[in-house]
Amino acid sequence: MHTAPRDLGRPPRLPRGALRITPLGGIGEIGRNMTVFEQAGRLIVVDCGVLFPEDHQPGVDVILPDFASITDRLDDIEAIVLTHGHEDHIGGVPYLLKHRPDIPLIGSELTLAFIAEKLKEHGIKPVLKRVEATDKYSAGPFDLEFIAVNHSIPDGLAVVIRTAAGTVLHTGDFRMDQFPLDGRLTDLRAFGRIGEEGLDLLLVDSTNAEVPGFSISESDLNPAIDQVFASTPGRVIVSSFASHVHRIQQVLDASHARGRKVAFVGRSMVRNMRIARELGYLTVPRGLVIDYKKTRGMAPEQVTLICTGSQGEPMAALSRMANESHEVRVSEGDTVLLASSLIPGNENAIYGIINKLTDLGANVVHKGNARVHVSGHASAGELVYCYNILKPRNVMPVHGEPKHLHANGALAERTGVDPDRVLITRDGVVVDLVDGTARIVGQVQADLVFVDGQTVGHATEDTLAERRQLSAGGVLTVLVLLKPGTTELAEPPEYLHRGFVQSPESLEAATAALKKALATASERGVTEGEDLEKLLANAVGRSLARTSRREPVVIALVIDA
Numbered sequence: 244m245h246t247a248p249r250d251l252g253r254p255p256r257l258p259r260g261a262l263r264i265t266p267l268g269g270i271g272e273i274g275r276n277m278t279v280f281e282q283a284g285r286l287i288v289v290d291c292g293v294l295f296p297e298d299h300q301p302g303v304d305v306i307l308p309d310f311a312s313i314t315d316r317l318d319d320i321e322a323i324v325l326t327h328g329h330e331d332h333i334g335g336v337p338y339l340l341k342h343r344p345d346i347p348l349i350g351s352e353l354t355l356a357f358i359a360e361k362l363k364e365h366g367i368k369p370v371l372k373r374v375e376a377t378d379k380y381s382a383g384p385f386d387l388e389f390i391a392v393n394h395s396i397p398d399g400l401a402v403v404i405r406t407a408a409g410t411v412l413h414t415g416d417f418r419m420d421q422f423p424l425d426g427r428l429t430d431l432r433a434f435g436r437i438g439e440e441g442l443d444l445l446l447v448d449s450t451n452a453e454v455p456g457f458s459i460s461e462s463d464l465n466p467a468i469d470q471v472f473a474s475t476p477g478r479v480i481v482s483s484f485a486s487h488v489h490r491i492q493q494v495l496d497a498s499h500a501r502g503r504k505v506a507f508v509g510r511s512m513v514r515n516m517r518i519a520r521e522l523g524y525l526t527v528p529r530g531l532v533i534d535y536k537k538t539r540g541m542a543p544e545q546v547t548l549i550c551t552g553s554q555g556e557p558m559a560a561l562s563r564m565a566n567e568s569h570e571v572r573v574s575e576g577d578t579v580l581l582a583s584s585l586i587p588g589n590e591n592a593i594y595g596i597i598n599k600l601t602d603l604g605a606n607v608v609h610k611g612n613a614r615v616h617v618s619g620h621a622s623a624g625e626l627v628y629c630y631n632i633l634k635p636r637n638v639m640p641v642h643g644e645p646k647h648l649h650a651n652g653a654l655a656e657r658t659g660v661d662p663d664r665v666l667i668t669r670d671g672v673v674v675d676l677v678d679g680t681a682r683i684v685g686q687v688q689a690d691l692v693f694v695d696g697q698t699v700g701h702a703t704e705d706t707l708a709e710r711r712q713l714s715a716g717g718v719l720t721v722l723v724l725l726k727p728g729t730t731e732l733a734e735p736p737e738y739l740h741r742g743f744v745q746s747p748e749s750l751e752a753a754t755a756a757l758k759k760a761l762a763t764a765s766e767r768g769v770t771e772g773e774d775l776e777k778l779l780a781n782a783v784g785r786s787l788a789r790t791s792r793r794e795p796v797v798i799a800l801v802i803d804a
């Protein structure tokens with residue numbers, strides 16, 4: 244395996260006829276997938292997703308790929324190819340289209356329907372190019388071909404990109420379920436054809452590369468799911484991704500078979516299921532789905548609720564139910580079914596919710612205690628098959644944390660791919676495909692871009708460090724009243740604080756430190772303004788760290804008496 248070194252410089256000019264591949268997200272993390280391909284001065288983007296924040300990123304709504312390296316080249320973008328409708332593949336599109344709304348979006352019917360609905364909320368009318376499996380599409384110097392892949396959302400596509408520099412296959416997210424609910428298999432015959440034709444570079448989903456063997460089939464979940472519906476005396480409350488059409492179909496079927504009515508709870512769930520139903524991806528028996536309000540007067544054993552929040556997102560319906568701040572009150576006899584995977588980083592939030600729901604009397608069924616979920620990503624066994632069928636000359640594992648990328652790279656090597664041609668990269672690392680050989684040639688900016696309320700990219704790592712400090716130490720403001728034109732205290736300093744626990748001794752010590760700092764400031768000629776305030780805040784902060792072993796955010800305000 245060849246791992247990208249840390250200290251890469253800017254990439255050189257792209258050699259004539261070469262293809263440049265720059266991942267801007269999804270490598271080194273699970274989420275915000277985005278890859279930029281460049282050939283002959285033109286660009287094509289594959290996916291543009293979001294990453295969900297972790298506990299150490301308080302106040303962040305979502306994290307975007309960094310568009311900095313392409314914002315001055317927006318007119319060169321031929322299209323954005325969307326492999327499927329998951330948020331971590333389409334969620335960033337509105338933010339990119341804000342820079343140039345008429346970049347064509349290429350994707351399958353369901354994928355485009357999901358993104359179009361999302362763009363409507365952002366007031367953007369997109370240019371949509373609908374394709375389906377086996378379709379070919381030319382976008383400037385890129386000849387695209389789409390291949391059906393099976394995943395945890397219907398209508399997934401892998402994309403073949405043929406250019407003068409060679410043939411690339413980007414799998415998107417995929418697995419090889421041989422008994423999928425919709426009968427739509429990953430098209431291994433097309434993979435075989437590409438392998439015969441000669442594949443220069445494979446970008447391949449790494450999410451489950453560490454999981455040995457083969458993933459079980461969606462169909463194999465039916466007995467466990469049905470068991471939940473058969474044995475629950477109260478309501479069944481199912482939490483799932485709002486895009487997990489197949490799992491929701493299973494829940495609808497099981498509910499129907501057990502004489503329950505179903506209501507969707509939560510805006511994104513209601514919206515996506517309406518779209519999936521309209522387009523025929525969800526089959527709903529007449530009268531099965533009713534409005535949530537109608538369920539309130541019904542016997543609990545006749546009710547199924549389907550909501551979002553399976554990743555413990557604090558604002559989603561399930562978290563609010565667990566915190567008793569949602570109109571759905573969970574109670575004894577209810578079963579909560581978490582029909583979802585556990586995305587790394589969300590564990591604490593999810594376990595917290597499971598405990599709260601259990602405390603409320605619910606029976607919580609999840610993948611840890613029943614066979615109610617299967618991942619949408621290929622396990623090691625499936626990946627090995629792909630390598631053997633595709634016989635890629637160069638491999639670039641994508642979609643995963645470093646451990647997933649390395650595990651995937653090791654599988655490629657085991658199937659005989661030249662270890663020098665297995666490239667372990669990270670976001671921003673630039674790979675050039677020249678004469679059939681892929682090489683790491685440099686790197687571009689690929690920071691985490693935080694969406695925070697109405698702002699994009701304004702909150703920085705420093706902002707988050709401050710928030711973490713606030714959450715651990717609180718805030719202390721010291722009001723310093725000085726005799727006019729001097730650095731002498733007119734009155735003892737006044738301390739105002741929130742979330743900081745003080746002792747009289749520590750504040751006394753802080754006052755002493757403050758007086759000393761005022762003397763030092765006067766010696767140095769710092770007698771007013773922000774410089775003085777910063778100096779005083781630092782002195783008080785250091786003193787409190789010593790005496791109280793706490794580091795509140797300290798703000799000093801100097802006022803002339």
Ligand SMILES: [Zn+2]
Pocket residue numbers: 327329332394416619
């Ligand atoms: Zn996906």
